[in-house]
Amino acid sequence: NMDLTATNHSVTMSSGFKIPLMGIGTYGDPRTTPKGTAYESVKLAIEIGYRHIDGALVYFNEHEVGQAIREKIADGTVKREDIFYCGKLWNTFHPPELVRPALERTLKTLQLEYVDLYIIELPMAFKPGDTFYPKDENGKIVYHETDLCATWEALEACIDAGLTKSLGVSNFNKRQLELILNKPGLKYKPVTNQIECHPYFTQPKMMQYCKQNDIIIVGYSPLGTSRDPSWVNLKNPPLLEDKLLVAIAKKYNKNTAQIALRFNVQRGVVVIPKSFSPKRIKENFEIFDFFLTDDEMRAIEGLNKNIRFVELLMWSDHPEYPFHDYY
Template sequence: MAIEVSYQHIDGAYLYGTEVYVSRAMREKIADGTVRREDLFYTGKLWATFHAPDLVRLALEKSLKSLQLEYMDLFIIHSPEQLKPGDDIFPVDENGQYIFHQTDLRDTWEALEKCKDAGLVKSIGVSNFNRRQIEYILNKPGLKYKPVCNQVECHIYLNQRKLLDFCKSQGIVFVGYSVLGSSWTKHWVDQNSPALLEDPVLADIAKKHNKTPAQVAIRYVLQLGVVVVAKSFNPERMKENLQVFDFTLPSQDMKALEALNRNYRYLPFTR
């Protein structure tokens, strides 16, 4: 449905377990002439159990096989945290604690560079990295390609100003997810988290512009210079989330929304 309503950026990941289904949908829409492969931009992610250099290409090739793609447009390190390599996505010990692993991120990055040189991916980047971790990559001896992007949680309650400014200074595209807040499962998000789209300031601004709170929340992040990743299963909301380019928030509205920042993270494992 997303492709039918004109979405072209598909943000995926091995962790999501949806690659086979995404492949089926993409192939159907390419076959019926709705879209061409070159019109689609697919982002994949290297999961935390595949950071060891000898596993990076294997992980990418595994995803490409599931997706039935010859290449990805973008492949990013899902998180700087690393978990024990193996078949378990979330390996835990006898006490139920995650089993972490240590690989030098610079070695992981070098393996990604080799995947790009091999033509398996057009661009490479990172996700959930803080400034220190990005600088660690940028200062890597013999760096061939710097990260093209950093994908992180970003919304009116967490506008990531400092990290955004740093990435801009380095020519790194800032990609924001959970821009409408998050209502993920209890395993990930405290169900008592503030309902972002019910914020009264956001609601007042939306009413003034004859827009929905979601549209204003997206527009705010866009005007910060952030590439937005918005998630929805509802076709009408998918369409609604695209209708954010026909208005601009004036400075007073931007300042009012800026004041809502409380450095609140819906996803506690993000940086």
Template sequence: MNLSAANHWIPLSDGNSIPIIGLGTYSDPKPIPRQTYTSVKAAIDAGYRHIDGASLYHNEHEVGEAIREKLAEGKVKREEIFYCGKLWSTKHDPEMVRPALEKTLKTLKLDYIDLYIIEMPMTFKPGEEFYPKDENGKWLYDKSDLPATWEAMEACKDAGLVKSLGVSNFNRRQLELILNKPGLKYKPVTNQVECHPYFTQPKLWKFCQQHDIVIVAYSPLGTCRNPSWVNISSPPLLKDEILNSLGRKYNKTAAQVALRFNIQRGIVVIPKSFHPERLKENFQIFDFSLTEEEMKSVEALNKNTRFVDLLIWSDHPEYPFHEEY
């Protein structure tokens, strides 16, 4: 793959394509106003063309405003921007899928998005409450019917509201529920999962390759060290000696080495940063490459440990991480 800052799109199985690096826009439940707007504008100026968002992040209005501003300036054309939105777990009911996507489009003020994915295979009690709980603080789950949800996603593609469809946090069995669905019209083109040198996902990656599903890596640099939702038993990825020594060799940071490792595997990366300098730095991964031997040494760092283990939902019947992959 001859990727460059100017041309770093890779093909998807449905005939569309996806930029191999994107900007993640996840922010805490109470985002700092305008932070996302400023970051998305800075990212587009730096060369990013892929923005990863979600209604769950409560900042899609800022993402949309930033994209529209850059379109109006003539900095980019709409077809040069790739936006990924997500269907949240309280909207899996087939009747709710299209209205959820339409709400995203209305918030972004765009006519279509490029990729719409089921954010998690776990279904929660349908409704407007993102995190439904009963009066005792117990999670309110609902029975999942992923093939039915997928059919409603397919109808959104047929209606021209979205170009490509994918999933996130799905294990092999859950992917097979969709792939083996009778009357399947469109198969998932992506599976967005945690993936980085400490968690290389070899088996899931191989399975996805066999089915022409591109892996999109969230937390490609590890993640924040917030013990309320992050497994901090693994040391911080970016302090790793091998990543840092390779960084010194190429005059790059450990983060740039970690991102380069994934894109050389054909894995899309969506590092999140609201820091203008880091945001630029993360994009500067097209002017060096790791040798086969160096790739193997980074691969060998795999500890098979998730930072984002979502254990708060581990009693959900469709919790995806009980299975090996």
């Protein structure tokens, strides 16, 4: 799509609502991120022109994100309907009776009336309750039996109650998506699947499947990851040092991050790069003044290694662990 601009780069989801292809992620390690960082970053992002904000209750900073959004509405920079906010249902709130209270908790934390998109963060349920990481005496997470269809029905009721406009999922494989798509009496289809997606992990099979089912892919870690060895698979070299990306960046007088982001946006994949650096928040948004040729797009697709940075191996024994399947 060559018609993308900084002020208009949205695509229409199957629900009829629009989602901006460029968003800002807000996850930061709560133990090391100074208070107020997410607030300052989101405020700046909105000033720069970002209209899509990706957050979650489990990031422990949703109050800051909400404050930033509300201040930018109050000062006239944006109206509520200009902002696209995605919130997430955490693993400990999968039982149907906990779904709406979890979304209401997000809305109370944000101090907003509704979210634009609410997604199941992971297909794996943990022991229900307010302890986000419930552990047994050996320090292992306590799993819970998952019924994704029952969770989905409770989410559908949240649309009818006006608490969210659209529903989606995250980290679902094809089998898990099909559980919902083939659910008897399905009322609202998942509009998005938020998954790892970047030039080293281009997701060709999932892209094809989602296209067939009118599901938009939201790519997390679109620049690779923070490379934190405690949870990241470091078999892949750093994406942003890739020689091909370096060469293309040089041609357009851009940086490799901008090339990686443009690659996904140009093929209709939503990107939500997280940054708390003012310089990078600004740079990441500057991808609407050039476009990659078909040859360059194919060359970047050819970088795919089919190796994940984000494997979540600590939960690989969960019955609904999504990544045993190729897609």
